[in-house]
Amino acid sequence: MELEELKRKKRNVWEVYPEEEIEKFSKIYSNFLSEAKTEREIVLKGEEVLKEKGFINIDDSINGEKLYKKIKNKSLLIIKKGEKSLKEGFNLVTAHIDSPRIDIKQNPLYEDTDIAFLETHYYGGIKKYQWVSIPLVLKGVIIDKNGKTININSEKDNIIFSIPDLLPHLARRQAEKKLSEAIEGENLNVLIGSKPGKDVKEDKVKNYILKYLNEKYGIIEEDFISSELSLVPYGEAKDIGFDKSLILGYGHDDRSCALTAFYAILDSELSEKWSLVYLIDKEEIGSEGNTSAQSMIFDEALLNFVEDYKELINIYTKSSVLSGDVNAAFDPNYKEVFEPKNSAYINNGVVMTKFTGRGGKYDSNDASAEFIGKVRNLFNENNVVWQTAELGKVDEGGGGTVALFFARKGMDVVDMGPAVLSMHAPFEIISKGDLYSTYHAYKVFLGKFK
Structure with missing residues (x-):
């Protein structure tokens, strides 16, 4: 040969x-x-x-x-x-x-300084810093108090969320940390709204969100306990490169x-x-x-x-x-x-x-x-x-x-x-x-x- x-x-x-x-x-x-x-x-x-x-x-x-x-x-x-x-x-x-994704905790909804968030727990091996400041959508199921399965797909409804990050002007201490520690898991809380509800004295934004969820999906706060909800990236898979030979997704x-x-x-x-x-x-x-x-x-x-x-x-x-x-x-x-x-x-x-x-x-x-x-x-x-x-x-x-x-x-x-x-x-x-x-x-x- x-x-x-x-x-x-x-x-x-x-x-x-x-x-x-x-x-x-x-x-x-x-x-x-x-x-x-x-x-x-x-x-x-x-x-x-x-x-x-x-x-x-x-x-x-x-x-x-x-x-x-x-x-x-x-x-x-x-x-x-x-x-x-x-x-x-x-x-x-x-x-x-x-x-890999970011899951919603069982008791997730809270309000702080007139902003509403859902607490999360990441799933799988992620670099946490990659998941902040990007558009996210919520998908999954909720089992309500009557045992009914409610499917959630915020992307279909064009409802988008994001996890805020710290501005570089105030991030000196954050920048000194190891990459794996700069964003802590407990800080991956997703921003979900800021509009106050009417006729309530406390937690106005949280109450607005609860009312919205009840009107749209028929759920109450306790229903989060029997749910499987995940945050995943928003958007379609895209061809990339001048030659469009690769897929980003x-x-x-x-x-x-x-x-x-x-x-x-x-x-x-x-x-x-x-x-x-x-x-x-x-x-x-x-x-x-x-x-x-x-x-x-x-x-x-x-x-x-x-x-x-x-x-x-x-x-x-x-x-x-x-x-x-x-x-x-x-x-x-x-x-x-x-x-x-x-x-x-x-x-x-x-x-x-x-x-x-x-x-x-x-x-x-x-x-x-x-x-x-x-x-x-x-x-x-x-x-x-x-x-x-x-x-x-x-x-x-x-x-x-x-x-x-x-x-x-x-x-x-x-x-x-x-x-x-x-x-x-x-x-x-x-x-x-x-x-x-x-x-x-x-x-x-x-x-x-x-």
């Missing part, structure tokens, strides 16, 4: 995939991303699409070829039966649909994996093995809770198709998983935290991450060479543009995914997703071409992996 044939070559997505296909898929993705900014909204919109495509809710019947299951309106399992029995195992792509981590997996299973043809996509909640806070990757609900759903748990465990050992999660794109402005030979690069395709974790591979799944070899060869045979990477330098930091929770069940698992700039910021950046490559990789895996 010639020397050049021995070397591994990087490929650019724009030089492999048709540009019209990249742009077409990116538009579909951006529209979904802009409309659905919380896990509840993603599940609701996802269910609408699944019904249109002929999928049947498992709670109604398990006899169809295309099925789905909602888990408490915050997670979604999608199933396409294959030519072979489930006993032969399945191919699964899983991704999380929660993203909220929640690319991990919806760039979740939505590509969603459309991959919709567009995939009948395969030998069963195809599954599992969109899950709570990854950003450690995958705890009954809508997370550690929940038994996944097992419960599949037990509908097998005789007992022993048989299910045997199926798991024959199954393969792509853990859809993003990796950090190499940022030339912060070269010092990356190891260039093992970093993910914009436009080099979907990123295969053999292991995550921290330091000496703690808290990670470390995919086997045999499994990676099979995935790699499958991608090469089907012209998938892909790359490999770790998450920064060995001792620089680290991060985790849901991969280890599925590996514990006996499945082969490897992390796979696009590279992201400004990860966990209110607005993150991905390449349109990498997004399409991720969709291509998932579709090939679901339909052809053996």
Whole structure:
């Protein structure tokens, strides 16, 4: 063989995939991303699409070829039966649909110096300073005193909020603090109004807000206790750059994996093995809770198709998983935290991450060479543009995914997703071409992996 044939070559997505296909898929993705900014909204919109495509809710019947299951309106399992029995195992792509945000506390509403605020508690790993002085919207649900569910979407009503920041003229002491301490969590209180109510002597603004909420939504102050309300960035996902080759949007981590997996299973043809996509909640806070990757609900759903748990465990050992999660794109402005030979690069395709974790591979799944070899060869045979990477330098930091929770069940698992700039910021950046490559990789895996 010639020397050049021995070397591994990087490929650019724009030089492999048709540009019209990249742009077409990116538009579909951006529209979904802009409309659905919380896990509840993603599940609701996802269910609408699944019904249109002929999928049947498992709670109604398990006899169809295309099925789905909602888990408490915050997670979604999608199933396409294959030519072979489930006993032969399945191919699964899983991704999380929660993203860093700012949640509203259970006793949030107060007034101070004729201004009304809601107290908050941030969710997931955020840089708190990035969330002040930007437009925010309120989304979620409130369960009122009668048990009625009230959906809140202030963006739809064009109602916008913001968290005030300290002016630089008086921020000398603030500027001397560590970046992580300059904005304290207890100071992330969101400004919601300043107009005084009539015919009241105290807390005039708070009372005005309470009256407004009661008239618009029919709620009282105590209803906040039984609510799940979140502040997320206002606005649609946008194409950026002179060439419009990148997408700026909220929640690319991990919806760039979740939505590509969603459309991959919709567009995939009948395969030998069963195809599954599992969109899950709570990854950003450690995958705890009954809508997370550690929940038994996944097992419960599949037990509908097998005789007992022993048989299910045997199926798991024959199954393969792509853990859809993003990796950090190499940022030339912060070269010092990356190891260039093992970093993910914009436009080099979907990123295969053999292991995550921290330091000496703690808290990670470390995919086997045999499994990676099979995935790699499958991608090469089907012209998938892909790359490999770790998450920064060995001792620089680290991060985790849901991969280890599925590996514990006996499945082969490897992390796979696009590279992201400004990860966990209110607005993150991905390449349109990498997004399409991720969709291509998932579709090939679901339909052809053996």
